[in-house]
Amino acid sequence: MQATLTDLQSEVTRLRHELQSLALEHKGDEQITVADYLLTRLEQLGVSSIFGVPGDFNMPFLDYVEDHPTIKWIGNCNELNAAYAADGYARVKPHSIGVVVTTFGVGELSAINGIAGAFSEMVPVLHIAGVPSTTQLKTRPLLHHTLGDARFDVFTKAAEQVTISQAMLANKVQATAEIDRILTDCVSRARPVYLSLPTDMVSEKVSSKRLKIPLSRILPPNNPDVEEFVLDEIIKVVHEAESNVVVLVDACVSRHDVKDEVKDLLTATHFPVYSTPMGKTTIDEEYDRYGGIYIGSISDPVIKERVESANLILSIGALKSDFNTGMFTYRIPTTHTIELHADHVLVRHAHFPKIGMKQLLPKLTSRLRDFRCQASELVVSKPKLEVPVxxxxxxTQSYFWPRVGKFFRKKDVIVTETGTSNFGILDVPLPEQTIFVSQILYGSIGWAVGSTLGAALAARDRGLGRVILFIGDGSMQLTVQELSTMTRHGLTPIIFLINNSGYNIERNLHGMNRKYNDIVDWKWTSLLTTLGDLNGTLSMSYTVRNKSELEKLLDDPQFANAGKIQLVEVIMDKYDTPRALKMAAELSTKYAEKSAKQF
Amino acid sequence: MQATLTDLQSEVTRLRHELQSLALEHKGDEQITVADYLLTRLEQLGVSSIFGVPGDFNMPFLDYVEDHPTIKWIGNCNELNAAYAADGYARVKPHSIGVVVTTFGVGELSAINGIAGAFSEMVPVLHIAGVPSTTQLKTRPLLHHTLGDARFDVFTKAAEQVTISQAMLANKVQATAEIDRILTDCVSRARPVYLSLPTDMVSEKVSSKRLKIPLSRILPPNNPDVEEFVLDEIIKVVHEAESNVVVLVDACVSRHDVKDEVKDLLTATHFPVYSTPMGKTTIDEEYDRYGGIYIGSISDPVIKERVESANLILSIGALKSDFNTGMFTYRIPTTHTIELHADHVLVRHAHFPKIGMKQLLPKLTSRLRDFRCQASELVVSKPKLEVPVxxxxxxTQSYFWPRVGKFFRKKDVIVTETGTSNFGILDVPLPEQTIFVSQILYGSIGWAVGSTLGAALAARDRGLGRVILFIGDGSMQLTVQELSTMTRHGLTPIIFLINNSGYNIERNLHGMNRKYNDIVDWKWTSLLTTLGDLNGTLSMSYTVRNKSELEKLLDDPQFANAGKIQLVEVIMDKYDTPRALKMAAELSTKYAEKSAKQF
Structure with missing residues (x-):
């Protein structure tokens, strides 16, 4: 059902654009190249950096990127890292998108896992694949970068699996409309889209007139009668709950652009608010009605009690994946739950399809103001940042995370890698206006390095604070070369490299003492100089082997404000594991056993 | 048509196996795990190394790999590199296959470009994806590593684009037959295959009895009448050519296992033989009737004249891709051509489908013996290895390649990366029994690093000589971390890293002075110590800035026989390009223009 709705909505958007274009027809028209059209659209969307790797099928387009006055070509070490970077960029730059350019076949397939991650985690990314000329696409000669069997469409078929819209610019007549169609899908549905750009289409001339109509996130309108009914239902349930309501904020609040609406609701109602791991920092963690991270059985016991004893949970933008829910251990009956989603609402057992939260929330807020007095009486225990003695x-893991917590500052961007870091950070409340970036659902190891590159570029655009990455030694090995691109562009992230001799998360899940979970130790503190800081002036690297050394470094104002890229190798025990990860691993095993029996 | 034939052949093979199994039914039967069954099959195929990265969905299988007495788990830094390594391994180990193990979603998609390369270049690789349990595949919970939309089959759909057979071990009844089916396809059709291995299937018990029937490369039999007719036709044409026949050997000779048959034909007939770039070293380059590399207009003029003036070209295993044919510049009329392929034959304009060269060649050899006397009179100019003064x-490029040519020895394995190296090596005749490894059709940059790892393991198994890699700085950056895995396993390749400040092949194709073709310079000589040789005892690194330094190094017996991994940074000019690459780039531009006009 929903697919049809979004399809229709796309068509409505397209037709509106067509009509607006026609209306502009006689008002003057400039002929510009397809490349410039595309780049102007990206500039309108706030894109300032484009990621990727050159190849003969995309270089004609890269000429335009390189010559563009406001958009910068980043030039990654490889395509997967470039896709991760585009993902990280989009996460830190709301209302913009990430863009990655690859070459036909070899390049685009190398990037596909990064695109799949953006799909899974609902991040708007445009993947532009430079492909052979329109003539060659028809005659299909035995070109390099092909499978040698004249199947030129295999790469698009693979892309179809992990993107929501695809366009092939096969002729200039449809080019601008096609570009607009997929970009509108990208921003309004917060998922990756794919563009095949033949070499000879890049410089074709097209009308610029559509550019006068800005692209917008047009959402399907809620049916007013149904919406009113839903509002009544919600109010009824809140009444029955005697205002003992807790709001639970999840990933889709930021992904589907309702952060402001949720903030308004919280301010108006004073309902206590908790977050899931994937929702972390969506609500400012210093906000006085914010109570911490709820993650089912893995939660801090106080938080678990507060959330699960509420008479009603108003869940906003839920994404109930295994690691985001403590392996599906929410103890909240459906009769105590209202769920608001991008395209539907659940009130207890009742489903209301096609009622989207973006339009519903402001109306809900004005109807819920009356509960403020009662809700204000609900106690919220603020999560505390205590470094254990x-x-x-x-x-130790138990010491490390709260300790670095004290190092964080307002407006920092904190990126954590899948594994130890994703779980370690959960118990650390973050300062106001910090942005937490992680990939908890898709969980592709190595993602955080590329993502940090993109996040750092976006943070620079937005004037945010420091970008701080936490990553394990095992994960760093997958994508290490992208450190080089950070140095190249003068970015200054702080990288905490947890050297704990291998894949700690994997050990906890299976094969604690297996050799396949060991890795080769690297000279971590030589990485930044080896990979581009040839004179050693652009970077600093440190090894900290004990608490004293770590304390000293964290307390050093030069370190905190270095203005250069820094890597801190943190020596930790191979088997030491953050509390939340240990519990998640145990629950994961139990869950697997239970689901095997149930069947 | 051919698809149906190979499908039928697969079915025949399967049914024969079934029958043989039934025949063995009452002769005793041992119950073993699915994992052990699979590993025994791989051991039978000569597999001694398995590549990949651990993940929670493949670790139950990795337990069996780690415990296996003869198969070694390599443990790569990332999945794409692992797939490249499996490809390189298979290329250097005839009749065996490369094996790569990844985890569900994130891992398998990261590897897919390496698998696509193996498809394109016809390399037998088995991709094993560890996937959720059979129960979870049915209930499809919101697991990590998924796209979050319950589509658990997307990764298989992507794999279907780039593999010839796929199997999902959904139950133990079919498990052994399914494993045998895809492995038979893999070895008999020389292409990658894909196996989904659910966590709970790994330890399921199955009968071991099929293991007594070895897997074999069963080929479709030629129709004897048609085959006889084809032989008559060929003989007739050779007669008309007055024995002025030249044999042209290409990629599919080694890929489809007819190296010995071709050698017999050459020995019996004394026909002069030339090779394409993708066929290089298929025929021993010191063989006295071998005349060098034919690559259309890019060929050495003497070779071009000899090949194109022959009355008949007997082309064996042709793969006429752009870079393999000098951008489609063969000047050989179809009336002067016979082409033998794995599954068909072309005699001038006549097509003979389903006549495969494997069975045809021995018969052809015995019919062609009579021409030996006349053929022996044809002059072959041996390519010379002259270092220019x-x-x-x-x-310079013109000096470097012949000079390293003098450094090569019998049984060396020489790997060249897409770009400068692939073209530079073409003019260098190689010593007897050397093996040349490159990826000229698919041309995925970065491939050679992973491939060298696999090639070095295979070379060690086979007791071959040194493994020598030539790669540019731009390409090295894509996959650099796999140097670490080489050191880890005590491999001792010699790596010539051409430091010429960026993507030289791309500059020649487009954007000679564009910044997007520049890269960050690295401290190349620190790579090996940074990435694992912490004490500096396992590796050596050098920079050579001029001819004197290079000469000195190449003449140093310690260098030539170091028994440790070595990296030589060779400083070369940014714009200096090998002759063959410069010509290929020019022809490429012309070809693109011509094909645009033709349409």
């Missing part, structure tokens, strides 16, 4: 001078 | 002490 331990006997050992070793850097 | 130049004014400059700079290391």
């Amino acid at each position: 331990e006997q050992t001078n070793d850097i | 130049e004014q400059t002490n700079d290391i």
Whole structure:
């Protein structure tokens, strides 16, 4: 059902654009190249950096990128990293998109896992594949970068699996409309889209007149009668709950652009608010009605109690994946739950398709104001940042995370890699206006390095604070070369490299002492100089082996404000695991056993 | 048509196996795990190394790999590199296959470009994806590594684009037959295949009895009447050519296992033989009737004249891709051509489908013996290895390739990366029994690093000589971390890293002075120590800035026989390009213009 709705909505958008274009027909018209048309659209969307790797099928387009006055070509070390970077960029730059350019076949397939991650996690990314000329696409000669069997469409078929819209610019007549169609899909549905750009189409001349009509996130309108009914239902349930309501904020609040609407609702109602791991920092963690991270059985016991004892949970933008829900251990009956989603609402057992939260929320807020007085009485225990006092001078997981928590500042962007870091950070409340970036659902190891590159470029655009990455040694090995691109562009992230001799998350899930979970140790503190800081002036690297060394570094204002890229190798025990990860791994095993029996 | 034939052949093979199994039914039967069954099959195929990255969905299988007495888990830094390594391994180990193990979604998509390369270049690779349990595949919970939309089959759909057979081990009843089916396809059709292995199937018990029937490359039999007719036709044409026949050997000779048959034909007939770039070293380059590389207009003029003036070209295993044919510049009329392929024969304009060269060649050889006397009179100019005397002490492309040519020894394995190296090596005749490894059709940059890892493991198994890699700085950046895996396993390749400040092949194709073709310079000689040789005892690194330094190094017996991994940074000019690449780039532009006009 929903597919049809979004399809129709796309068509409505397209037709509106067509009509607006026709209306402009006689008002003057400039002929510009397809490349310039596309780049102007991207500029309108706030894109300032484009990621990718050159190849003979995309270089004609790269000429235009390189010559563009406001858009910068980043030039990654490889395509997967470029896709991760585009993902990270989009996550830190709301209302903009990430863009990655690859070459036919070899390049685009190398990037596909990064695109799939953006699909899974609902991040708007445009993947532009430079492809052979329109003539060659028809005659299909035995070109390099092909499978040698004249199937030129295989790469698009693969892309169809992991993007929501695709366009092939096969002729200039449809080119501008096609570009607009997929870009509108990208921004309004927050998922990756794919553009095949033949070499000879790049410089074809097209009318610029559509550019006068800005692209917009047009959402399907809610049916007013149904919407009114839903509002009544919600109010009824809130009444029955005697205002003992807790709001639970999840990933789709930021992904589907209702952060402001949710903030208004919270301010108006004073309902206590909790977040899931994927929703972390969507609500400012210093906000006085914010109570911490709820993650089912893995939650801090106080938080678990507060959330699960509420008479009603108003869940906004839920994405109930395994690691985001403590392996599906929510103990909240459906009769105590209202769920608001981008395209539907659930009130207890009742489903209301096609009622989207973006339009519903402001109306809900004005109807819920009356509950403020009662809701204000609900107690919220603010999560505390306490560094435990331990006997050992070793850097333990239980010590490390709260300690770095004290190092964070307002407006920092904090990126954590799948694994130890994603779980370690959960118990750390973050300062106001910090942005937390992670890939908890898709969980592709190595993602955080590319993502940090993109996040750092976006943070620079937005004037945010420091970009701080937490990553394990195992994960760093997958995508390490992108450190080089950070240095190249003068970016200054702080990278905490947890050296704990291999894949700690994997050990906890299976094969604790297996050799396949070991990795080769690297000279981590030589990485930045080896990979581009040849004179050693652009970077700093450190190894901290115990608490004293870590404390000293974190307290050093030069370190905190270095203005250069820094890597801190943190030596930790191979088997030491953050509390939340240990519990998640145990629940994961139990879950697998249980689901095997149920069947 | 051919698809149906190979499908039928697969079915015949399967049914024969079934029958043989039934026959064995009462002769005793041992119950073993699916994992052990699979590993035994791989062991039978000569597999001694398995590549990949651990993940929670493949670790139950990795337990069996780690415990296997003869198969070694390599443990790569990332999945794309692992797939490239499996490809390189299979290329250097005839009759065996490359195996790569990844985890569901994130891992398998990261590897897919490496698998596509193996498809394109006809390399037998088995891709095993560890996937959720059979229960979870049915209930499809919101697991990590998924796209979050319950489409658990998207990754298989992507794999279907780039593999010839796929199997999902959904139950133990079919497990062994399914494993045998895809492995038979893999070895008999020389293309990658894909296996989905659910976590709970790994330890399921199955009968071991099929293991007694070895897997074999069963080929479709030629129709004897048609085959006889074809032989008569060929003999007739050879007669008309007055024995002025030249044999042209291409990629599919080694890929489709007719190296010995071709050698017999050459020995019996004394026909002069030339090779394409993709066929290089298929025929021993010191063989006295071998005349060098034919690559259309790019060929050495003497070779071009000899080949194109022959009355008949007997082309064996042709793969006429753009870069393999000098951008489609063969000047050989169809009336002067016979082409033998794995599954068909072309005699001038006549097509003979379903006549395969494997069975045809021995018969052809015995019919062609009579021409030996006349053929022996045809002159073959042996390609010479002459190092030019130049004014400059700079290391030029024209000097470098013949000079390293003098460094090569019998049984060396020489891997060249797409770009400068693939073209530079073409003019260098190689010593007897050397093996040349390159990816000229698919041309995915970065491939050679992973491939060298696999090639070095295979070379060690086979007792071959040194493994020598030539790669540019731009390409190295894509996959650099796999150097670490080489050191980890005590492999000792010699790596010539051409530092020429960026993507030289791309500059020649487009954007000679564009910034997008520049890269960041790295401290290349620190790579091996940074990435794993922490004490500096396992590796050596050098920079050579001029001819004197290069000569000195190449003449140093310690260097030539170091027994440790070595990296030589060779400083070369940014714009200096091998002759063959310069010509190929020019022809490429002309070809693009011509094909645009033709349409």
